[in-house]
Amino acid sequence: MKALLSSLLLALAPLIAAAADPAALYQQQCLSCHGAQRMGAMAPALLPQSLERLKPDEVLRTIRDGRAATQMAGFAGKLADADIRELAAWLATPPATPPVWREADTAASRIQYLDPAKLPLRPTFAASIDPRNLFVVVEAGDHHVTVLDGDRFQPVTRFQSRFALHGGPKFSPDGRFVYFASRDGWVTQYDLYTLQPVAEIRVGLNTRNVAVSGDGRWVLAGNTLPETLVLLDANGLKPVKTFAVTDRGGKPSRVSAVYDAAPRHSFIVALKDAAELWEISYDPKAAAIYPGYVHDYQMGEGLAVPGYLNPRVTPLEMVLDDFFFDDRYRHVMAASRDGHAQVINLDSRSKVAELPLDGMPHLGSGITFVQDGHHYMATPNLKGGRVTVIDMDRWQVAANIATPGPGFFLRSHENTPYAWVDAMMSPRRDTLSIIDKRSFKVVRELTLRPGKTNAHVEFTRDGRYALVSIMETPGELVVVDAANFREVAALPMMKPIGKYNVFNKVTRSGGTSH
Template sequence: MMKRWLVLFALTLSLPLQAAPAADIDSSAAAQLYGQHCQSCHGADRLGGMGPALLPESLERLKPAEISRTIRQGRSATQMAGFASQLSEEQISQLTAYVQSAPATPPRWSEADMRASHRQPVALSSLPAKPQYTANPLNLFVVVEAGDHHVTVLDGERFRPITRFASHYAVHGGPKFSPDGRFVYFSSRDGWVTQYDLYSLQVVADIRVGLNTRNIAVSDDGNWILAGNTLPQTLVLLDAHGLAPVKTIAVRDAAGHPSRVSAVYEAAPRHSFVVALKDVPELWEISYDRHAAPVYPGLVHDYQMGEALAQPGFLTPRVTPLSMVLDDFYFDPSYQHVLGASRSGQAQVISLDARSKVADLPLDGMPHLGSGISFERDGHRIMATPNLKGGQLSFVDMDSWQLIKQVQLPGPGFFLRSHENTPYAWADSMMSAHKDTLSIIDKRSLSVVRQLVLRPGKTTAHVEFTRDGRYALVSVMENPGELIVVDAQTLREVAALPMAKPIGKYNVFNKVNRSEGTSH
């Protein structure tokens, strides 16, 4: 059983997909090709096995040409072989269209399926009390490498890898940490949630909570994980100490209309999770407050689960009706307000206490609030956000909710990062022809003071700072790619590490202490 679990964990491989099937697909012939060449690894129902799920929801980010290339050439560092010698171009096109199309029978994932997938290869009681290495455990970086689906644990002082291990296919949403920084939790697009021990450097537990998962959040007491799914349309509560499933919540509005989950966030001061829905105009707040009960240091026993679930208000969604569907949002420092935006470019400020809109935000285009930062300037708290369409940064006064200034960048970007110990914010333009350019913005003058090109022509983005803010780590999102270490004061490169498309890196201290310059 242990060997089988390790194989399933390590061999999360291969072919992804997007929506919109190609025209003129011969579904019968394509299904036969799938059964002959793909079924043994990806499952007869396309829900995954040794390979990942081949469903439109799970593999939506890949273009048809990328899918065809994977079928033709295979995928390095996995057991996904290439089929160029076995399939014609017409057959490859048929398979590409087939895996992009919805299955004839809607896929299902029950609580029984979830429990059957649960693995806990390491007993929590057997874990060491201290880190098994000399590096500072609070200044580690967890680096997600999408190029070959691995994770590197990096010493944030010496900038040396401590270990590297295989992840599930398409880890996303940013890993989340336990409050003490000991455990890191990952979620993947095809529904896997993994608990990893940063002291002993090993996987502790693994469970598949759905077929397509948006992201996860960890409660501020360290006891609970909430996972948000788009397939099936559920929220799943897990015991954070071993990932045993505790409760599944169907995501529906008062009229019974189901909704996919857009995102799940943790609001620590409120002892609650906040959930954005993709298909209905509602915002949910789900309390996990157990009246300041002490944090249980091990597995949550059944009787404790029962006590928690029986308490009034525990895990009962508190619904805020909205005038629009939120796709992205950001909390103010008090966590009393949510700044939310839709894909249509509308943006609002919503009070979680009053459960109503309190202001419109003057942000057009497509603000990416999830990458926003906030900082103090002239006695005011300022929020800054990039824009996925307009290619500018917007600065908003969080007292008046008024737009202060917009700063034009070389092109649209995705990430904005800073640190409380630096006067600068770093923005990329990775979604434009200037994908290699980082703009350095002075938080005092709200102006660009320098544009930095570290690797001409290479996609350069996602800055994360060391614990003290002295160094900025920058991703070259190519395969092969690099992780570049830059002195945050002089802006000079001091080190570079080869990586396989490092799409994100996350500093333990900054995450658990909610640094004002990083995403939460």
């Protein structure tokens, strides 16, 4: 019996050792694809920041079963369940040695697929397709993107994206190029005329989002790891400058959000760990307009670029988690995670109003509209079942509209009297509320797929149809007549987390996010 027990322990020793040492297991099974220090290589980074939005069960399932349409094979049958659980838990912890990403790493990562100077002047797909009514659909279920014809509701192409695209894709002012940012730091420039990627570059290890300048010359990426902003040439993604993000006391801060304020010719940056708002102008005349800017133009690779642009810092009373511009881009409505909200004037760099927005308003998903001569902004709430309407002429709350539960996305269009909001953060995740912008009342509740997440509405360029994501794997994209709320089409998709209409984005429609 003793000999049998010894033989059994000897046979189990490799499994026991592996479960006890997930770091060694990573070295053996994962390093060749996911890289040293889990920073990513031919496969995505496996840092806690990269995986934070994945549920623990999803991480376990991926290790066990693999990922469809990728080279990630499952380890079921190869590793014991205990090994898989230990490895998944270990991936949720930071590396013993903090990973480092420098400017040289960014420059070395750049991949150019097409020569921007040799691209055709017109779309190469069918002339009957309106390039301004295309939708870009991000499918998180298998990390793909579908380009959809918004007139016929038919896919034009579908391609594999980088892992876990984060933040809405951004478009060049003419709508030709779309720019994606992945959670593990990759920025991609994709040409909607030739339906091919132009270039890619890795700007960090964890990226929050990107913004494209209103003149189409620049892309600014905001990172949470490392704490940097990276300025890129929008035409080919050549790196121009990296800004270290530190507060006035020199303490590093993660970037919370980066947006373009086109009428101001500047980028606006919110910091996650500092009570500051940054404005970085790309206007050559900014030094004369705004005190504090320094422009030292120099030639770099044949392109005149700012050698340095000083961020124009506005001190705040709170750390911002989210913000939204008014129609003229003079004010920012800003909210913190603890339920405070303020209005900041970007010209005077001062607070001009307090807003009574408790819970967690999702300002970045807000909309604007004009009714009876008043300019309104409306926002869903991540912690409360309501949509709050703000009178932007008086900076007062005009209405709180009850919904079935906390929602994430609110959408509308200039050609419809209705706004659509989901309740995806609640048990009523299958219910959309249709709000009349004239009466501030819910006039219809709509459930397209009972028991499934019905969310993220986006309209065609004319506002005639609303496209709804069924955020499941597999899921659907459901097309609804925006006037009578009847379903007119459905397309299979793999967890479509968002869809973005070219025309509505480049014209800065009040009914969608910018």
